[in-house]
Structures are given as structure tokens and as C-alpha cells.
Amino acid sequence: MIKTTSAELLPLLEGCARSDRKSQENLYRLFYSFAMGVCLRYCRNREEALEALNDGFLKVFNNISHFQPEKHEPVPSFVGYLKKILIHTAIDQYRSTIRTSQTVELEEHLVPAQDHTESPLDGLAYEDLIGLIRQLSPAYRAVFNLYAIDGYSHEEIARQLDISVGTSKSNLAKARLNLRELLKRSHEERYSKYA
Template sequence: MGAQNLERVSESETKAEKALLHGCLKQDREAQRKLYQLYYGYAMSICVRYSRDAEEAREVLNDGFLKVFTRLSQYDPDKPFKGWVRRIMINTALDNYRHNLKHYHLYDIETAHPAADTFNIEQQLSYQDLIGLVQGLSPAYRAVFNLFVLDGYTHEEISEALGIAVGTSKSNLAKARANLREALKKADINECKQNV
């Protein structure tokens, strides 16, 4: 994306964002810092969903921003910049997942496969509560759950992105949902005990 293409940047980008993108293309550290600050919250909200804890989310976020800055010339100015950042953060989180896959199998098998049930979820959860429950899933379940439920990927796309069979994607999604139902049950039981 050269300077002449900045004029084509989507209408959703403000003049300030255009100026920041132009500065980042010129390797201006101050422009990079400001762009990082501008998109930090949005990018972190994506990274935290795919990470087991805040530290891993920050690593994914920083790796993602490194890709944003080094690949900025590949950005299509006819599309929203925010969507481009989102795609990079998701792909960086998936790269992190694939890189750490061998370590993820060390989780306790009993916590990874609860029996499915028909628990009806009626309680309201805050966003932080929900993210905490999703982060409690095993990495394989968390990745599939996030991609399918939150980011709208199909099982075929998940299969390709994670290098797993379509059936494995469907199975992991079912098990992730079962794990979340079990966690919700436990949270509801603990809440009832506290109210007694």
C-alpha cells in the first residue's frame, strides 16, 4: 500500500487513522505506537479468547502487531482496516495454537471430556465471566469454539486452519459446549451456596 493508495482507504477510516497508517508505512515509531494504542483493546479482546491466560494473550497480541507493521504494505485500502487487523490477530492466535499444540496435550484428560447433559442455561453472565469460562477450555476445544461460535468459521474452514478433520472439529465443538455447560452448572451451584 503506497502513499498514493492511502486516498482509497475505506470511508470508515478517519483522517487520523490514514495519517497513522501513512506514518507506519514510513516506519515512524510514534505512528506505530499510536496505532498500537488505538487498536490495543480491540485486538486484545480477540487474542484473549484464543489464549489460556493474559500472558499468552499479550504474546499473541504483540506477535500480531508485529505482523500488522511488517505487512502493512499488503493491506487493501478498499477494505476496513479493523477487519484486516482482526484477521491477523485470529491467524496469529491460530499460529500460536499450532506451535504449542504438543504442549497442550498435557492437560488432565478427566477435565477435557465431561459427559454431555441437557443443562438449561438461564443465568446472565458478564463478558468477563464468559471469557473466563472459555479460557478454561482445553486449547483444542477453545480454538474450535472461538472459531465456530464467535468468529463464524465453518467446520471445513476450521479443519483447514487447524489441520484437523472436519469430524474432529465437530467433536471438539460438542465437547467444548459440554465443558461450558458443566462449568456453568458448577458456577450456579457455587452461587447458590454463597446466597444461603
């Protein structure tokens, strides 16, 4: 979690608006861990995540004068602003890589509807879940993160990723199935050591 106060953040934002390099460096350092966590959920590896993180911060620095923090909640409003930019930057990066590969859209009716009973992923440690998510294909990972973690609707995901709503739903269902299989394998590997 980000540990900063309005008294610390607001002068940094003002400095960044003046293109003060020291303020930019301090803001980057202050939010680096948070930003890297967001980017790692969308990217295949640390190098891609770092690229998305740096591109995202560059966008923040170039557009910081347009950001208007909420008076009573400047830290949470900046966190939301930064997170949105990072997600969109990672999605743009995903789009640029997906253009080089062939995509296949599936109709919604080809994937069986998932029941909404308790998931085998419930109760899994956050770090373990992120590790499993990073093993998904880029298409499944992007949809899963946007829907399950960041709360986007399938319509919003379809617009963001330039896919159909049916493809978004299909990719989410397949991501969940893949995560269940990865979790099962991880569980079996962990406990086979003790057999």
C-alpha cells in the same frame, strides 16, 4: 468498541507504512484493548495473549503497505484486517504448543449430535462467558472461538488447525458440554453463598 475516525486512522496507517515508530506506537495503543480481547479468547493466559498480540502487530507493521482500506469504511476494514491477523497469529501459537502434546482424533459419529435448542449460555454477560471459555482446553477453546464467536465453518477450522472436520465438530460439541458444566458450577457457587 474502538472509537476512532478515518481522519485519525489513515495518517497512522500511512506513518506505519513509512515505518514511523510514533505512528506504530499510536496505532498499537489505539487498538490494544480490542486486540487483547481477541487474543485472550484464544490463549490460556494473559502472557500468551500478549505474545500473540505483539506478534500480530509485528505482522501488521511488516505488511501494512499491502493493506488497502475501503474508501468509505477504512476503520471497519482495518479492524477486520487486524482481527484476521490476530486470530491467525493466535492459531499459529496454538499449533506450536499442540505439536508438543499428543492429540487424538475422534470420528464424528462417536460424539452425539447436539440439538439446537436454546443454550444455557444465552443471556450470560460477555465477560463471564470469556472467563468460562478461557477455562476450556486449548483444542476446545480454539474450535469454540472460531466457530461460535468468529463464524468460521468446520471446514475452515479443520484447515486452520490441521484437524479433520469430524474432530472440529467433536471438539465444538465437547466445548459446549464443558461450558454448560462450568456455567452450572459457577451458578451453584454463586447462589450457595445465599443459602
